[in-house]
Amino acid sequence: MSGRVLVGVKRVIDYAVKIRVKPDHTGVVTDGVKHSMNPFCEIAVEEAVKLKEKKLIQEVVAVSCGPQQSQETIRTALAMGADRGIHVEVSGKDYDSLGPLQVSKILAALAKKEEAQLVILGKQAIDDDCNQTGQMTAALLDWPQGTFASEVSLEAGKVKVVREIDGGLETIKINTPAVLTADLRLNTPRYATLPNIMKAKKKKIANMKPADLGVDLTSRLEVLRVDEPPQRQAGMKVETVEDLVGKLKEAGKV
Amino acid sequence: MNMTRFLVSLGKRTLLCYARHVGVSQRRCIKTHSRNLAYAKDLFLGQVNKTEVFPYPEIRNEELEEIKQFVAPVEKFFSEEVDSAKIDQEAKISPETLNGLKELGLFGIMIPEEYGGLGLTHTMYARLNEIIALDGSIAVTLAAHQAIGLKGILIAGNEAQKKKYLPKLASGEHIAAFCLTEAGSGSDAASIQTRATLSEDGKHYLLNGSKIWISNGGMADIMTVFARTEVEVDGVKKDKISAFIVERAFGGVTSGKPEDKLGIRGSYTCELSFDNVPVPVENVIGEVGGGFKIAMSILNSGRFSMGSSCAGMIKKLIELTSEYAATRKQFNKSLSEFGLIQEKFALMAINAYVMESMAYLTAGMMDRPGVPDCSLEAAMVKVFSSEGGWICCSEALQVLGGLGYTKNYPFERYVRDCRILPIFEGTNEILRIYVALTGMQYAGKVLSGKIKEMKKGNISMILGTMSKKLKTSLGASVDLGLTGKDWVVHRSLTESAKKFELNVNIFGSTVESLLYRYGKSIVDEQLILKKVADVVINLYAMTAVLSRASRSISIGLRNHDQEVLLTNTFCNEAFFKNNYLIVQLQKHSPENNDANIKKIAKAVLESREYICSHPLERTF
Numbered sequence: 096m097s098g099r100v101l102v103g104v105k106r107v108i109d110y111a112v113k114i115r116v117k118p119d120h121t122g123v124v125t126d127g128v129k130h131s132m133n134p135f136c137e138i139a140v141e142e143a144v145k146l147k148e149k150k151l152i153q154e155v156v157a158v159s160c161g162p163q164q165s166q167e168t169i170r171t172a173l174a175m176g177a178d179r180g181i182h183v184e185v186s187g188k189d190y191d192s193l194g195p196l197q198v199s200k201i202l203a204a205l206a207k208k209e210e211a212q213l214v215i216l217g218k219q220a221i222d223d224d225c226n227q228t229g230q231m232t233a234a235l236l237d238w239p240q241g242t243f244a245s246e247v248s249l250e251a252g253k254v255k256v257v258r259e260i261d262g263g264l265e266t267i268k269i270n271t272p273a274v275l276t277a278d279l280r281l282n283t284p285r286y287a288t289l290p291n292i293m294k295a296k297k298k299k300i301a302n303m304k305p306a307d308l309g310v311d312l313t314s315r316l317e318v319l320r321v322d323e324p325p326q327r328q329a330g331m332k333v334e335t336v337e338d339l340v341g342k343l344k345e346a347g348k349v
Numbered sequence: 350m351n352m353t354r355f356l357v358s359l360g361k362r363t364l365l366c367y368a369r370h371v372g373v374s375q376r377r378c379i380k381t382h383s384r385n386l387a388y389a390k391d392l393f394l395g396q397v398n399k400t401e402v403f404p405y406p407e408i409r410n411e412e413l414e415e416i417k418q419f420v421a422p423v424e425k426f427f428s429e430e431v432d433s434a435k436i437d438q439e440a441k442i443s444p445e446t447l448n449g450l451k452e453l454g455l456f457g458i459m460i461p462e463e464y465g466g467l468g469l470t471h472t473m474y475a476r477l478n479e480i481i482a483l484d485g486s487i488a489v490t491l492a493a494h495q496a497i498g499l500k501g502i503l504i505a506g507n508e509a510q511k512k513k514y515l516p517k518l519a520s521g522e523h524i525a526a527f528c529l530t531e532a533g534s535g536s537d538a539a540s541i542q543t544r545a546t547l548s549e550d551g552k553h554y555l556l557n558g559s560k561i562w563i564s565n566g567g568m569a570d571i572m573t574v575f576a577r578t579e580v581e582v583d584g585v586k587k588d589k590i591s592a593f594i595v596e597r598a599f600g601g602v603t604s605g606k607p608e609d610k611l612g613i614r615g616s617y618t619c620e621l622s623f624d625n626v627p628v629p630v631e632n633v634i635g636e637v638g639g640g641f642k643i644a645m646s647i648l649n650s651g652r653f654s655m656g657s658s659c660a661g662m663i664k665k666l667i668e669l670t671s672e673y674a675a676t677r678k679q680f681n682k683s684l685s686e687f688g689l690i691q692e693k694f695a696l697m698a699i700n701a702y703v704m705e706s707m708a709y710l711t712a713g714m715m716d717r718p719g720v721p722d723c724s725l726e727a728a729m730v731k732v733f734s735s736e737g738g739w740i741c742c743s744e745a746l747q748v749l750g751g752l753g754y755t756k757n758y759p760f761e762r763y764v765r766d767c768r769i770l771p772i773f774e775g776t777n778e779i780l781r782i783y784v785a786l787t788g789m790q791y792a793g794k795v796l797s798g799k800i801k802e803m804k805k806g807n808i809s810m811i812l813g814t815m816s817k818k819l820k821t822s823l824g825a826s827v828d829l830g831l832t833g834k835d836w837v838v839h840r841s842l843t844e845s846a847k848k849f850e851l852n853v854n855i856f857g858s859t860v861e862s863l864l865y866r867y868g869k870s871i872v873d874e875q876l877i878l879k880k881v882a883d884v885v886i887n888l889y890a891m892t893a894v895l896s897r898a899s900r901s902i903s904i905g906l907r908n909h910d911q912e913v914l915l916t917n918t919f920c921n922e923a924f925f926k927n928n929y930l931i932v933q934l935q936k937h938s939p940e941n942n943d944a945n946i947k948k949i950a951k952a953v954l955e956s957r958e959y960i961c962s963h964p965l966e967r968t969f
Binding site: 127131167170171174286287288289290292293296 | 414415417418419421422423425426449452453454455458462467907
């Protein structure tokens with residue numbers, strides 16, 4: 096199967112950073128904080144590049160929605176082996192309220208525009224943990240979806256996906272074009288080596304706005320407040336089961 | 350006036366020799382050409398060459414983006430794939446780790462792209478070294494390979510040599526080593542005995558001799574070897590040093606087993622023996638007989654990065670140590686609340702700040718078109734950083750007390766790895782002499798030029814010199830133009846800038862009076878030269894922080910008020926240290942202990958032991 100794969104990459108706060116809530120409780124501190132590509136997006140890029148190396152697809156296009164800095168994330172994808180990038184510029188208030196619904200509208204529009212055979216995304220982002228974008232994109236396109244993929248193999252006109260589910264592993268076969276979302280064990284992403292980063296400089300990143308794709312960014316969600324998780328309270332030791340039941344009744348839990 | 354004769358003769362000679370009296374009056378030389386020296390030389394004249402160092406060097410936005418891109422995977426690799434404890438314990442870097450480094454492209458950072466390298470600037474090299482320095486063994490292995498091992502081919506090789514050797518060196522398929530030191534020739538590099546004799550047919554040299562302390566010695570495929578060759582100068586046969594590219598594949602090269610070292614244990618250091626190794630004449634780097642100059646150029650060009658390496662290491666130590674200081678409690682308070690612990694963190698922060706500032710200022714100067722000679726500045730960065738790094742590692746260990754002393758924590762490894770820094774790449778003793786003599790030789794040349802003019806009767810020159818001396822002796826305030834109308838130093842730093850200017854001014858007069866007092870024999874006065882070097886190193890450090898902080902304030906970098914604090918604190922400390930050193934350099938200074946120090950040393954060294962009677966002895 097020859098064709099084009101669209102990979103979505105998101106710029107998030109680096110996993111190793113200690114998150115702090117802004118004093119006005121409207122969000123978390125992002126200024127001057129280290130950002131990098133969402134780990135599940137890295138896995139998605141790796142899978143797409145692997146498919147290209149196996150000559151099962153022809154072109155990998157990396158897409159990111161966000162402010163100017165999102166270009167860094169696209170460049171990392173290019174350094175990992177993507178062929179070109181698309182930066183959909185979203186900044187300011189629009190970026191603050193950007194969520195899975197808007198992103199999936201953008202990705203759906205791009206998938207149609209680029210005539211993609213596959214859209215591969217990370218299963219969720221480590222900042223919002225939504226786990227919605229892949230599923231919404233598939234629905235908007237009316238394409239089949241293979242989510243939580245831990246194994247992907249392409250066959251003529253179809254994709255076999257092994258999915259990690261609560262009960263174990265589920266194998267499904269879906270038609271292309273399709274949307275896949277990458278889970279942790281799908282692969283181990285390669286390092287973007289310095290020579291590859293230099294080669295990536297020559298690869299193109301196209302710029303566009305959501306309006307160019309006819310996408311409306313208004314959000315249906317309003318963030319009321321962001322708080323730190325409550326401090327963990329000390330526990331209590333009890334001697335007997337009766338004590339335990341008594342204490343639980345006191346606390347109104349039973 | 351015998352000063353005139355001395356100064357004129359100094360001016361005539363382009364080499365200032367540091368003599369090693371070994372019974373025979375054979376003089377070996379530390380080369381001190383004053384070529385196009387960048388900035389520090391004018392400090393010796395009491396002048397500040399503002400345009401060289403203000404404003405602080407900046408890189409373009411694209412370059413900054415690029416560096417950030419490069420830094421991310423290297424940091425990731427070092428935090429996930431490099432097990433420093435294991436490397437230290439097994440005294441080797443695993444092939445997988447080495448391969449990872451090769452694939453990342455770290456073996457050819459400064460090799461031009463056309464030969465397969467990354468073609469990065471000195472500034473970018475310094476930035477990457479901040480991360481690479483997190484593991485001492487890897488840092489030394491990479492530096493031995495590219496900062497010195499293959500540097501000769503880069504800076505002095507011809508096109509054919511570059512095409513043949515650089516691509517495989519850039520990919521790491523071949524590893525390079527720098528072979529200069531021998532058992533009998535360490536600091537005195539010009540005395541090496543390894544010999545290369547031209548064959549009958551004139552097609553190759555036969556190399557014979559042995560080298561010690563060669564980093565990467567056991568795994569190097571390509572070596573830059575320095576050996577004596579016979580050359581003819583004006584019909585007279587002389588021995589001069591030449592530089593050769595030697596492949597292990599030529600045959601006759603044997604490496605010894607790895608040395609069991611205190612630190613950087615993962616770096617393969619060993620002896621190398623050359624037994625009639627045939628080296629084709631095409632493999633001579635540069636000119637036959639021009640090897641010593643090449644060796645010095647290679648060493649001079651690599652030193653500046655020690656500033657950023659040490660800064661990177663100290664920044665990491667601050668993270669690790671502050672974690673402990675914040676959580677460990679004694680006397681019901683966390684360690685971070687105690688003054689003596691706080692002092693250690695201030696020390697580390699100041700040191701990291703100064704080292705960064707000096708390193709990137711020097712790298713920025715080296716990256717300017719025209720390739721200015723920053724060997725003085727690089728040497729100063731090396732001395733400051735190696736000693737600062739050693740002290741900071743030790744203090745960081747101290748914060749953890751007994752825990753820091755165990756192998757369960759990385760601090761003892763950092764201390765052991767750091768100890769090599771003041772020793773290799775030019776011992777700090779040699780570098781101090783080099784810095785002092787080069788600067789004083791330059792000052793001597795300029796001053797002798799002025800004296801010639803005065804003797805010729807150049808009235809304006811005489812009046813100018815006299816009025817300058819009158820002004821300073823009458824205590825007029827010193828203004829070298831750093832602040833005020835055409836300011837280059839931001840007004841928040843005015844006080845520190847004034848202190849700096851004062852220091853520079855007195856330093857200039859001190860140098861002049863030293864030249865007058867000692868003349869030629871200054872070369873033997875190491876205790877004096879050391880103080881001169883320490884002053885000028887402090888002055889360069891002050892320059893770097895004033896320049897960097899001014900820029901940070903002017904463009905509004907985050908946390909620039911912390912930078913102002915660090916700059917002012919450091920300049921204050923350095924100002925008073927310099928004053929004390931300068932006071933000791935005055936004639937008949939009572940603060941100067943040098944004469945007594947020499948007497949003590951003489952007595953001890955003559956008897957080769959401590960000579961005082963035991964305090965419990967009796968005479969009756």
